[in-house]
Amino acid sequence: MKKFVKILIAFLLVLVAATVGASFYFFHVAQVREDKSFISKKPTPKSSPIYQDEKDFLTLSKQTLTLENDDLTLKAWYVPAETKTDKTVIVVHGFNGSKEKMTAYGMMFHKLGYNVLMPDNRAHGDSEGTLIGYGVTDKRDLIKWTNKLIKADPKTDITYFGLSMGAATVMLASGEKLPENVHNIIEDCGYSSVWGELTYQAKEMYGLPKFPLLYEVSAISKIRAGFSYGEAGASSVKALEHNKLPVLFIHGSADDFVPTKMVYQNYAATKGPKELFIVKGAKHAQALEKDKSGYYAKVTAFLKNNSF
Template identity: 30%
Template sequence: MKKILSLFIIILTFFLLGAGYFFSSSIVSFPITTLEEDKTKLNINSVVEFGLPEPESIRFQNGILRLRGWYFKNPKRKKCGVVLLHGHKRTRYGVLKYAPLFWKQGCSLFMYDARHHGESAGEYGTYGFYEKSDLERAIEFFSEISTVPEEKIGIFGASFGAATALQYAEGRNDFAFVIADSPYMDMRSIVEKRAVDLYSPLILFLSPIALSIAEIRADFLVDEVSPKKAAKYIFQPVLLIHSNSDEITPVSHSEEIFQNLKSNRKQLFITDWGASHCKSIDTRYKEYESIVNSFLKENTTFLK
């Protein structure tokens, strides 16, 4: 009987480790969407559709990691710039729809594929843990090539990009603002939420194992990936926008982040436009633009 029990335990252990490893791959080593695939999926023909000129293709390094993106130099030559960060499994094409908000203001723009996304290198994606360091280098590089001071560079992020921007902002004052559309409050909760949506609540039995394996594989700490915790040390202007009908990331995530924000220049705008995840701007562009413009005028010196 002891031999049978021991054999069962061994088999169960190997099964759980195997299943956990498989699940961890979907967390940190997910399939990469190419630029062309993203462009096709989003039905984009050209950046001209967004009132933009052809960009300068750029590449920059963060240590040994190579990242690729676009630089749009605004002919108005105002001393302002915005870095735009795309969502999970997307590419820089995914944030083009937000570009006119800032291009019309005369600001230069910088957007790039996150590590393990699009044309950028990187074996793993870490939900903001290492990506916040990539963003730091991106802002430095953007400032160098545009001559816009870092304190006049704002950050706009959508979903995963929004979460990355908030984590970058922790304890810093060398940027103009963060606008975060539909961020998640921490990695553990969003991974488990999406796993349940895709499979069933039974997957929660595996998630601690999968997340632990993901930590080992990608060399990071899941519980340190938390925009909610980072918010306690953010003092620069922050605007959170979230649809109350978001089916991917519940609006409660932005509400939790907002409650933790220490900045006295913070706003939370919950849209009731029936928009799905990161689609508020698609649903009512003019109203979305008005929210952004009002925030910039009331809480920053960005456009002055």
């Protein structure tokens, strides 16, 4: 019997060591800054309907703005509208992305007559930081960028636009006490919560259940990054329950990275005016490319109907 107990204890110790080791590995994959093998780095093909927009945006005159927050230096591009205006959009990129990856969206808003601010999130692009915040820490940076714009132009009329993790960022910010200059939000393929998205990815990418691994990774995140995956501050749904701003929700019907069902959860949660645009056949972050004319028309109409 004693021998059995010793064997059992040894087995449990090995199991705990294995899960702890795996947890640190998956935390590194999920939150430590580096190129991710599961994120495509392929350039936009010339045949794409957004290829020329990306190229055209890069030719526009840009200012590089700097922001200090949480002891990090953050960078952004600022592109003024061709005709002077108080309308400004903040365009927020996704996981493992950068401002350079958002040029097609920046060009869309430039065509619509907006000033465009395109930040690099912390731990991305030209901004400092080593830990990815999944929108939880990024929302603080977004609000600080907002206040910087307001300081430069107290009359500025601000729209938030985010893609994927950037969409989660703008939705999470919607639950905060935002400056009155923020008038509407557009989110494209954002997740309903960090917990929900990482639970889904653990199963889809690795075939792993959420227990015990995700609980352990979440605990590491709490210690290292200051937030756990399941807390209210990491839930777009919980944030939107406090939001009264107009929101346009966009998602692809074939999204298998942030499952389409999440957009319906987000849409149901918000308390303000809302619109839903599902792009048939679009995979993750491909709605603009799949239906450029429909995307432009929906965004244009939403901004026209919800302008101040």
